[in-house]
Amino acid sequence: MFDLLLVLCESFLEKKQQHLKGVRPMSTEQLKAMDRRFFEQVWSQGKLEVLDELMAATFVDHDENPNATDTLEGLKHAKHTIMEYRSAFPDVHFMVEEQIAEGDMVVTRWTAHGTHKGIFRGIPPTGKQAMTTGISITRVVSGKFIEGWISYDALGLLQQLGVVPPPA
Numbered sequence: 001m002f003d004l005l006l007v008l009c010e011s012f013l014e015k016k017q018q019h020l021k022g023v024r025p026m027s028t029e030q031l032k033a034m035d036r037r038f039f040e041q042v043w044s045q046g047k048l049e050v051l052d053e054l055m056a057a058t059f060v061d062h063d064e065n066p067n068a069t070d071t072l073e074g075l076k077h078a079k080h081t082i083m084e085y086r087s088a089f090p091d092v093h094f095m096v097e098e099q100i101a102e103g104d105m106v107v108t109r110w111t112a113h114g115t116h117k118g119i120f121r122g123i124p125p126t127g128k129q130a131m132t133t134g135i136s137i138t139r140v141v142s143g144k145f146i147e148g149w150i151s152y153d154a155l156g157l158l159q160q161l162g163v164v165p166p167p168a
Contacts, residue, residue, distance in 0.1 A: 014124055028101035031136075035106045038138075038145070039094040041111070046086050048079050056144040063150050089114030089130070097133075108136050112152075116161055123163055130160040 026034070038054055041047045052075070059074045061081075086092060092114035100107045111133050116126045134152030138145050158164040 022126060025104060026143065028089075028106075031101040031104075031106040034140065034143075034145075035099065035108050035136070035138055036096050037098045039096050039108065040106060041108060043086075043092065043094045046082075048082060051075060051082075053078055056141075056146045059148075060147040063087055085120075088116060088118040088125075091115050092115055104111060104140050105130055106138050106140065108138075110134055110136065120161070123158075123161060126161050128161055130157055132157045 007084070007134045025071060034054060037050065042049045055075050055078055057075045059078055061077060063141045089112075092112055095111045095113075096108055097111055098109040111131065113129070113131045116123075116128050116130055118125055135152060136148060139144065140149040159166050
Protein backbone atom coordinates (compact mmCIF):
# COMPACT_ATOMS: atom_id res chain seq x y z
CA MET A 1 0.00 0.00 0.00
CA PHE A 2 2.84 2.35 0.87
CA ASP A 3 4.47 1.71 -2.54
CA LEU A 4 1.27 2.65 -4.37
CA LEU A 5 0.95 5.82 -2.30
CA LEU A 6 4.58 6.69 -3.06
CA VAL A 7 4.04 6.18 -6.81
CA LEU A 8 0.92 8.36 -6.75
CA CYS A 9 2.73 11.13 -4.87
CA GLU A 10 5.69 10.98 -7.27
CA SER A 11 3.30 11.09 -10.23
CA PHE A 12 1.53 14.14 -8.80
CA LEU A 13 4.83 15.95 -8.21
CA GLU A 14 6.07 15.14 -11.72
CA LYS A 15 2.83 16.45 -13.24
CA LYS A 16 3.13 19.62 -11.16
CA GLN A 17 6.73 20.13 -12.33
CA GLN A 18 5.73 19.49 -15.95
CA HIS A 19 2.90 22.01 -15.62
CA LEU A 20 5.28 24.62 -14.24
CA LYS A 21 7.69 23.95 -17.15
CA GLY A 22 4.87 24.16 -19.69
CA VAL A 23 5.04 20.45 -20.57
CA ARG A 24 1.63 19.04 -21.41
CA PRO A 25 0.82 15.47 -20.40
CA MET A 26 0.00 13.02 -23.17
CA SER A 27 -3.65 12.44 -24.02
CA THR A 28 -5.17 9.03 -23.37
CA GLU A 29 -5.25 8.41 -27.13
CA GLN A 30 -1.53 9.26 -27.41
CA LEU A 31 -0.74 6.85 -24.56
CA LYS A 32 -2.72 4.07 -26.26
CA ALA A 33 -1.07 4.72 -29.64
CA MET A 34 2.37 4.64 -28.03
CA ASP A 35 1.69 1.28 -26.38
CA ARG A 36 0.16 -0.14 -29.59
CA ARG A 37 3.34 0.90 -31.41
CA PHE A 38 5.38 -1.00 -28.81
CA PHE A 39 3.44 -4.22 -29.44
CA GLU A 40 3.17 -3.86 -33.23
CA GLN A 41 6.64 -2.60 -34.12
CA VAL A 42 8.86 -3.86 -31.31
CA TRP A 43 7.30 -7.22 -30.41
CA SER A 44 5.62 -8.27 -33.67
CA GLN A 45 8.11 -6.79 -36.15
CA GLY A 46 11.27 -7.00 -34.05
CA LYS A 47 12.22 -3.34 -34.54
CA LEU A 48 14.25 -2.96 -31.34
CA GLU A 49 15.48 0.50 -32.41
CA VAL A 50 11.93 1.78 -31.82
CA LEU A 51 12.48 1.12 -28.10
CA ASP A 52 15.02 3.98 -28.07
CA GLU A 53 12.16 6.33 -28.94
CA LEU A 54 9.60 4.80 -26.59
CA MET A 55 11.49 3.77 -23.45
CA ALA A 56 13.57 5.67 -20.92
CA ALA A 57 17.09 4.31 -20.40
CA THR A 58 16.22 3.90 -16.72
CA PHE A 59 12.99 1.95 -17.35
CA VAL A 60 11.97 -0.14 -14.32
CA ASP A 61 10.50 -3.59 -14.96
CA HIS A 62 8.53 -4.51 -11.84
CA ASP A 63 8.09 -8.11 -12.99
CA GLU A 64 11.69 -9.19 -12.97
CA ASN A 65 12.20 -12.91 -13.44
CA PRO A 66 13.52 -14.10 -10.06
CA ASN A 67 15.54 -16.82 -11.84
CA ALA A 68 17.24 -14.40 -14.23
CA THR A 69 21.03 -14.49 -14.28
CA ASP A 70 21.59 -11.35 -16.30
CA THR A 71 22.24 -8.01 -14.64
CA LEU A 72 20.94 -5.80 -17.43
CA GLU A 73 18.75 -2.93 -16.37
CA GLY A 74 16.46 -0.47 -18.07
CA LEU A 75 16.37 -0.16 -21.84
CA LYS A 76 19.20 -2.67 -22.35
CA HIS A 77 17.37 -5.24 -20.25
CA ALA A 78 14.14 -4.72 -22.20
CA LYS A 79 15.94 -5.22 -25.52
CA HIS A 80 17.64 -8.36 -24.19
CA THR A 81 14.34 -9.83 -22.98
CA ILE A 82 12.53 -9.10 -26.24
CA MET A 83 15.40 -10.61 -28.26
CA GLU A 84 15.22 -13.79 -26.13
CA TYR A 85 11.49 -14.21 -26.72
CA ARG A 86 11.74 -13.36 -30.43
CA SER A 87 14.60 -15.88 -30.83
CA ALA A 88 12.42 -18.58 -29.29
CA PHE A 89 9.29 -17.51 -31.21
CA PRO A 90 10.59 -15.74 -34.35
CA ASP A 91 7.13 -15.47 -35.93
CA VAL A 92 5.51 -14.04 -32.80
CA HIS A 93 2.62 -11.71 -33.45
CA PHE A 94 0.95 -9.58 -30.79
CA MET A 95 -2.64 -8.44 -31.13
CA VAL A 96 -3.84 -5.56 -28.96
CA GLU A 97 -7.29 -6.57 -27.76
CA GLU A 98 -8.25 -3.69 -25.49
CA GLN A 99 -6.72 -0.59 -23.91
CA ILE A 100 -7.56 1.74 -21.05
CA ALA A 101 -5.58 4.89 -20.29
CA GLU A 102 -5.81 7.45 -17.53
CA GLY A 103 -3.36 10.04 -16.29
CA ASP A 104 0.12 8.79 -17.13
CA MET A 105 -0.79 5.08 -17.21
CA VAL A 106 -1.93 2.78 -20.02
CA VAL A 107 -3.28 -0.74 -19.61
CA THR A 108 -3.20 -3.07 -22.60
CA ARG A 109 -4.81 -6.51 -22.86
CA TRP A 110 -3.09 -8.52 -25.57
CA THR A 111 -2.83 -11.92 -27.24
CA ALA A 112 0.39 -13.35 -28.68
CA HIS A 113 0.74 -16.22 -31.17
CA GLY A 114 3.96 -17.85 -32.34
CA THR A 115 5.84 -21.02 -33.20
CA HIS A 116 8.43 -22.37 -30.75
CA LYS A 117 11.51 -22.57 -33.00
CA GLY A 118 14.30 -21.61 -30.59
CA ILE A 119 15.38 -22.18 -27.00
CA PHE A 120 12.88 -20.69 -24.55
CA ARG A 121 13.99 -20.53 -20.92
CA GLY A 122 16.11 -23.61 -21.42
CA ILE A 123 13.39 -25.50 -23.31
CA PRO A 124 14.60 -26.81 -26.69
CA PRO A 125 12.45 -25.95 -29.73
CA THR A 126 9.30 -28.03 -30.01
CA GLY A 127 8.00 -26.66 -33.31
CA LYS A 128 4.61 -26.23 -31.64
CA GLN A 129 2.31 -23.30 -32.23
CA ALA A 130 1.45 -21.51 -29.01
CA MET A 131 -0.79 -18.69 -27.86
CA THR A 132 -0.82 -16.69 -24.66
CA THR A 133 -2.78 -13.77 -23.30
CA GLY A 134 -1.59 -11.03 -21.02
CA ILE A 135 -2.05 -7.60 -19.57
CA SER A 136 0.57 -4.89 -19.35
CA ILE A 137 0.45 -1.70 -17.32
CA THR A 138 2.87 1.01 -18.34
CA ARG A 139 3.63 4.44 -16.91
CA VAL A 140 4.69 7.20 -19.29
CA VAL A 141 6.46 10.43 -18.35
CA SER A 142 7.68 13.02 -20.85
CA GLY A 143 6.78 10.73 -23.75
CA LYS A 144 8.79 7.70 -22.52
CA PHE A 145 7.89 4.46 -20.78
CA ILE A 146 9.46 4.74 -17.32
CA GLU A 147 8.06 1.68 -15.56
CA GLY A 148 5.87 -1.29 -16.28
CA TRP A 149 4.15 -4.39 -14.98
CA ILE A 150 3.15 -7.41 -17.02
CA SER A 151 1.16 -10.54 -16.30
CA TYR A 152 0.64 -13.34 -18.82
CA ASP A 153 -0.45 -16.97 -18.85
CA ALA A 154 3.00 -18.55 -18.56
CA LEU A 155 1.56 -21.85 -17.27
CA GLY A 156 -0.75 -22.15 -20.26
CA LEU A 157 2.17 -21.41 -22.59
CA LEU A 158 4.29 -24.14 -20.99
CA GLN A 159 1.38 -26.59 -21.23
CA GLN A 160 1.00 -25.86 -24.95
CA LEU A 161 4.71 -26.54 -25.44
CA GLY A 162 4.27 -29.90 -23.68
CA VAL A 163 6.66 -29.02 -20.85
CA VAL A 164 4.00 -28.97 -18.13
CA PRO A 165 1.14 -31.49 -18.22
CA PRO A 166 -2.38 -30.10 -18.44
CA PRO A 167 -4.58 -30.49 -15.37
CA ALA A 168 -6.09 -33.96 -14.95
